[in-house]
Amino acid sequence: MMKTAEMLEIFKQHRGDAVVIPGRGGRFWVELSDQPDRDLPLGDPAMGGHASFALGLALSMPEQRVVLFDSEGDVLMGMGALPTIAEKAPSNLYHFMLDNGVYATTGGQPVPNAEQMEYEVVAKGCGYPATYAIDNLEDFASQIEEIRGQPGPLFVALKIAPEITNEPINARPQWQRKTRNQAVADMQAELGIQPTA
Amino acid sequence: MAELSPATVLEQLKKNGATHVVWLPDSETNFLYVLMSEDDSLDLVPVSREGHAFSTAAGLAAGGKKPVILIQNTGMMESGDSLRGWALGMNVPVVMMVGYRGWTRHGVITDTAAFYTERFLHAFNINYYLVESDEDADRISIAFEEAQRNKKPVAVLVGDEYHGFNVSR
Numbered sequence: 001m002m003k004t005a006e007m008l009e010i011f012k013q014h015r016g017d018a019v020v021i022p023g024r025g026g027r028f029w030v031e032l033s034d035q036p037d038r039d040l041p042l043g044d045p046a047m048g049g050h051a052s053f054a055l056g057l058a059l060s061m062p063e064q065r066v067v068l069f070d071s072e073g074d075v076l077m078g079m080g081a082l083p084t085i086a087e088k089a090p091s092n093l094y095h096f097m098l099d100n101g102v103y104a105t106t107g108g109q110p111v112p113n114a115e116q117m118e119y120e121v122v123a124k125g126c127g128y129p130a131t132y133a134i135d136n137l138e139d140f141a142s143q144i145e146e147i148r149g150q151p152g153p154l155f156v157a158l159k160i161a162p163e164i165t166n167e168p169i170n171a172r173p174q175w176q177r178k179t180r181n182q183a184v185a186d187m188q189a190e191l192g193i194q195p196t197a
Numbered sequence: 198m199a200e201l202s203p204a205t206v207l208e209q210l211k212k213n214g215a216t217h218v219v220w221l222p223d224s225e226t227n228f229l230y231v232l233m234s235e236d237d238s239l240d241l242v243p244v245s246r247e248g249h250a251f252s253t254a255a256g257l258a259a260g261g262k263k264p265v266i267l268i269q270n271t272g273m274m275e276s277g278d279s280l281r282g283w284a285l286g287m288n289v290p291v292v293m294m295v296g297y298r299g300w301t302r303h304g305v306i307t308d309t310a311a312f313y314t315e316r317f318l319h320a321f322n323i324n325y326y327l328v329e330s331d332e333d334a335d336r337i338s339i340a341f342e343e344a345q346r347n348k349k350p351v352a353v354l355v356g357d358e359y360h361g362f363n364v365s366r
Contacts, residue, residue, distance in 0.1 A: 040259070042287075044282075045252070045255075045282035045283050045286050045287060046248075046251075046252070046278045046279045046281060046282025046283055046286075047278075048248065048279075049248065049249065049251070049252030049255075049279055049282070049283050050252070051252075052244070052249040052250075052252035052253040052256065053252040053253065053255050053256040053259075053283065054256060055242075055253055055256060056217075056219075056242075056252070056253040056254060056255060056256020056257035056258075056259070056260065056262075056264070057256035057257070057259055057260050058256075059217070059240070059242070059256075059257060059260070059262075060256065060257045060258075060259070060260020060261060060262040061260045061261075078246070078248070078249060078252075080244070080245035080246045080249060081244070081245075081249050083245060084242065084243060084244055084245065084249065084253075087243065088242060180286070180287055181287060181288055184259045184287070187259070188259070188261065193260060193261040194261050195261065196258045196261060196262065196263050196290055196345075197214075197263075197345065
């Protein structure tokens, strides 16, 4: 198992100019990223939707690499997004999924069938042309450039260590440095995207 | 009453610059699907659960595109949290065309899908326009303009659940 921050530190070295949606890894990523205007640390607008959001973003700018750090809880809640991603097949979408086996911000209760799930198999069955399952930092470091060199959409299931909290939502540390809308506006400005008119 | 033709709906989508149709078919929209499939100016994004339509639309809008959501009222109601967090929460100026299953202006509405539809939209403070025939089609443009102006979703309730689509061609 990997610690999320250590995995992201390695990823950072291979990011290039990708737009990064850090999902539930956002609190770690905002501390690491040196291209914050290409980040969309949205927190949790509504659980289960990150993959569809990333799909929409990838489809809207096919020349721009988009990297999503999803979570297994989100994927379980929105699993029906996987066939849509596979059908639309955006070659610029890299779908990483953090799997710690639990709902980490609600006290660490296990997700359904946590010990048996093989998410990369699910993604493959949904039609992703390439899938990976990685459970340690050494393999991640050695495979990330190969992953990066392939066309998307591809899916990478990452086993990470649970970092459990159990605080009420309004008592949790606020790690976001800007609002969601500001993050989107900054990305649009950085990439020269005109807001929808 | 005149029917609402799929060609009229497609014309409205194109007139208002829609780039993507994020959709899950309901029982009577097949003619619209056929027309959209044949039109290179629209990219169809099929979803398997209506809640995904809102997060997909949010991503498309973030990237500067102009999505339209095409779903049924049943699925819209199932999508409440996605509508809240992804569309309302991120100020997505999207028109959601909603098949109004169970709607009738004659007698009593007996389908609970229709009974709760407008109540649901009221709860989310989303404005809506009822479109039942080609004569109402300009209301679709009004919805597009309002969504853009207010930077939030606006619903178009397609009365009679596209009834005309299956009998007019």
